[in-house]
Amino acid sequence: EVQLVESGGGLVQPGGSLKLSCAASGFTFSGYSIHWVRQASGKGLEWVGRMRSKANSYATAYAASVRGRFSISRDDSKNTAYLQMNSLKTEDTAVYYCTRFFDNGGQPFDNWGQGTLVTVSS
Amino acid sequence: QSALTQPRSVSGSPGQSVTISCTGANSDVGSYDSVSWYQQHPGKAPKLIIYDVTKRPSGVPDRFSGSKSGNTASLTISGLQAEDETDYYCCSYAGNSNWVFGGGTKLTVL
Numbered sequence: 001e002v003q004l005v006e007s008g009g010g011l012v013q014p015g016g017s018l019k020l021s022c023a024a025s026g027f028t029f030s031g032y033s034i035h036w037v038r039q040a041s042g043k044g045l046e047w048v049g050r051m052r053s054k055a056n057s058y059a060t061a062y063a064a065s066v067r068g069r070f071s072i073s074r075d076d077s078k079n080t081a082y083l084q085m086n087s088l089k090t091e092d093t094a095v096y097y098c099t100r101f102f103d104n105g106g107q108p109f110d111n112w113g114q115g116t117l118v119t120v121s122s
Numbered sequence: 123q124s125a126l127t128q129p130r131s132v133s134g135s136p137g138q139s140v141t142i143s144c145t146g147a148n149s150d151v152g153s154y155d156s157v158s159w160y161q162q163h164p165g166k167a168p169k170l171i172i173y174d175v176t177k178r179p180s181g182v183p184d185r186f187s188g189s190k191s192g193n194t195a196s197l198t199i200s201g202l203q204a205e206d207e208t209d210y211y212c213c214s215y216a217g218n219s220n221w222v223f224g225g226g227t228k229l230t231v232l
Contacts, residue, residue: 035221037168044125044226045160045168045211050219061219064123097167107179108158108221109213112167 002026002111004098009116012088020083020116022098027111030054033101034074034081035109038094038118048096051081053103066092088120123216126151126224133230139200142227144212145193150222152193156215159188159197162226163208172197199229207231 008020022034035050049062051072060072069088074081081098095115101108127145134140144151144159151157157175160168170179172188175195185201195214199206212224 037223045162045213045223046125047213047221047223050221059219063220107170107173107177108156109160109168110170110173110179112169114167 002100004100004111004113006096006098006113006116009096009118011119011121013122014088014090014120016088016120017084017086018088018118019085020096020098020118022081022083022113024079024081024100027100029079030076031103033103034072035099035101036072036083037097037099037109037112038092039097039115040091040094043094046094048083050101056103085118088118090120092118093120094118123150123220123222126212126214126222128210128212128224128227130225131228131230133232134199134202135232136202136204138202139198140202140229142197142199142210142212142229144195144197144214144224146195146214146216146222147193150193150214150216151190151195153217154215155190157188157190157195158213159186160211160213161208162211168211202231204231 033052036048052059071084097115099109099112159172162168175190216222
């Protein structure tokens, strides 16, 4: 069974940092891009960014709203991806989901984690 | 990159059909056949129901169908059932390695 499990969310002050994890199981993690998507309370989904597989040079891409503040990494030996969030703003408060997309095409975002809540507040 | 435009809400009676529109731009929906749709129940993660404009993942009922014309994609749900009442989001590849979602549509089954 495919599983993605996020962790690391919590309360952080504006300007602070937080690192989220996305632990994967049940599929060949190394062959997939991992994307992060967030959702503020009562709002829609917002794509945050992605990291591709080793075969695609671990290429990263980010939404304009987080570029320069957030970075994605992965450890294929641990089947885990990470989202490092720096210089956090109150508007970054949201549930953060990780999801997958097979790097050679296929069904985008076909499995999602349960999400982890990040609250940026003083 | 601006969010794709969806109606805030749509409604229909059991057994009827409803269509949810998703309007983008030449740079996203209009340029790529990478439009997908997600169903999200309250407090749950999104679920993929349509990808590549018209394709259905295994296990998704054929009551769900997708289409696209120009810069607008559409999700049609036929034979509405009470369990279909929830939120729906469209998503499109937007070029330059970016993806964009719609603002979401709440479907009410009357």
